[in-house]
Structures are given as C-alpha cells and as structure tokens.
Amino acid sequence: MMVAGDTFRAGAIDQLVEWGRRSNTFVYKKDAGSDPSSVIYDALEIAKNEKYDVVLVDTAGRLQTKVNLMNELSKMKRVIQKTLPNAPQETLLVIDATTGQNGMRQAEVFKDATDVSGIVLTKLDGTAKGGIVLAIRHLYHLPIKYVGLGEKIDDLVLFDIEQYIYGLFKDFF
Ligand SMILES: Nc1nc2c(ncn2[C@@H]2O[C@H](COP(=O)(O)OP(=O)(O)OP(=O)(O)O)[C@@H](O)[C@H]2O)c(=O)[nH]1
Ligand SMILES: [Mg+2]
Structure with missing residues (x-):
C-alpha cells in the first residue's frame, strides 16, 4: 500500500495515484489539505486489518527551518506507533x-x-x-x-x- 501523506503540495496526491496505477499498488488518500497524521493513521488501520505487508508513506517536502513542519514529522511517527509500535522500519x-x-x-x-x-x-x-x-x-x-x-x-x-x-x-x- 502507498499512502498519500503529502496533502500539501498541489498535485502530490494525483502524482502518487499515478505511480500506484503504474506499479499496480493500492493508494490510500484523503482530500488535499487533510491532516497528514490522520491520513496515515487511517491507512495503517486498513493495512493492519487487511494484512498488507509493506506500507510506503509519502510525506511533503519541507524546509528544515520550519519548526512546526518538523514537529509534524515527529507527530506522524508517534501516530504510526499507535498502530504499529515497531514501525516505521x-x-x-x-x-x-x-x-x-x-x-x-x-x-x-x-x-x-x-x-x-x-x-x-x-x-x-x-x-x-x-x-x-x-x-x-x-x-x-x-x-x-x-x-x-x-x-x-x-x-x-x-x-x-x-x-x-x-x-x-x-x-x-
Ligand atoms: N532526472 C531525474 N529526475 C528525477 C529523479 N528523481 C525525481 N526526479 C524528478 O524530479 C521531479 C520532482 O520529483 P518528486 O518525486 O515530485 O520530488 P519530491 O521529493 O517528492 O518533492 P516534494 O514532494 O515537492 O518534496 C519530478 O519531475 C521527478 O520525475 C532522478 O533520479 N533523476
Ligand atoms: Mg513528493
């Protein structure tokens, strides 16, 4: 499964959907502008229930000087670990x-x-x-x-x- 966690950049979701089509991989997505952590949380629940063996999460590019966006990355990791304590690998x-x-x-x-x-x-x-x-x-x-x-x-x-x-x-x- 691939997860459209870049909800920020215009076109990022469509870009991932296209790679999903080319690689025959299910892409989990929500609307543009959604909270990336919530997209990831919901995707992992599905991945767990449906026993996907590999989940690839795309995240938006960001400048390392943007403190709130760097904190968002830490949050994504905490959210992933609620469902899968040993992830991300x-x-x-x-x-x-x-x-x-x-x-x-x-x-x-x-x-x-x-x-x-x-x-x-x-x-x-x-x-x-x-x-x-x-x-x-x-x-x-x-x-x-x-x-x-x-x-x-x-x-x-x-x-x-x-x-x-x-x-x-x-x-x-
Ligand atoms: N020539 C070449 N082009 C690449 C390579 N990797 C990515 N690209 C191209 O670079 C552009 C940007 O790639 P993306 O995958 O959108 O980059 P990204 O890192 O996801 O960027 P953000 O999501 O905006 O942070 C696209 O047109 C890609 O096709 C590479 O290894 N070689
Ligand atoms: Mg990208």
Whole structure:
C-alpha cells in the first residue's frame, strides 16, 4: 500500500495515484489539505486489518527551518506507533544530487525530528555527484539506501558503492 501523506503540495496526491496505477499498488488518500497524521493513521488501520505487508508513506517536502513542519514529522511517527509500535522500519530522507552543504543541516535536523534511517540520493543521472552524502554518512551515520537515475519506474535502484565511486571519478581520467 502507498499512502498519500503529502496533502500539501498541489498535485502530490494525483502524482502518487499515478505511480500506484503504474506499479499496480493500492493508494490510500484523503482530500488535499487533510491532516497528514490522520491520513496515515487511517491507512495503517486498513493495512493492519487487511494484512498488507509493506506500507510506503509519502510525506511533503519541507524546509528544515520550519519548526512546526518538523514537529509534524515527529507527530506522524508517534501516530504510526499507535498502530504499529515497531514501525516505521525505515524513514528515508530524499536528497537530490545537486544539494550542497545545506544537506548536512537537513540530515541533522530531520534525524532529530524523526529518526531518519537512510538517504535516497536522486538525480544522479545529471552532472552532479551528490558528494555531500559522504559527509552525511560520516557525521550522522546515515547510509545511502537508494539512488535515483532518472524518472522511470525502474530508475530508483539500490545503492551500489562500487557504481557510486566509479561515477565520482569516471570523468577524471
Ligand atoms: N532526472 C531525474 N529526475 C528525477 C529523479 N528523481 C525525481 N526526479 C524528478 O524530479 C521531479 C520532482 O520529483 P518528486 O518525486 O515530485 O520530488 P519530491 O521529493 O517528492 O518533492 P516534494 O514532494 O515537492 O518534496 C519530478 O519531475 C521527478 O520525475 C532522478 O533520479 N533523476
Ligand atoms: Mg513528493
């Protein structure tokens, strides 16, 4: 199941519904503007009753300087744990490869707000190398779990350290 927890950005719900159609996955959604925690709570009750084995929750992008939005992330986690005390098993912070030093602060603040467990590094198909994730790994012990290599469904792939290191240096020689 996928859960449309980004109720803020115009089009985010439709975007997720479209990915649900392409991947043949049920998408739980409410109206735009709904409280994301309530969407997640209701979705998890259904997932539990109907015995879904994997639930992916999409959340709205936010600036780490917006305290109320960071608190909302903490609330989502508490709400998830009302239904499933051991969840979420993963909390992934998406950083795109063009992100510079600001990525460090993002990792630090998001980790404090919601126990991020790993990074998804997108847009590695462009010219940017996403080197900031090395510093994030080193300082905050957050591993890269997936990388984005394009906009198609198969372009989100497991992180492979050899491929990544090769990508960092291949233009040098
Ligand atoms: N080339 C390329 N495009 C990507 C990649 N990942 C995402 N995109 C594109 O970037 C745009 C933004 O992607 P979204 O998935 O909406 O980004 P998001 O992180 O959910 O952003 P918010 O929900 O606004 O926080 C879309 O057009 C995606 O198709 C990638 O790895 N490579
Ligand atoms: Mg989004």
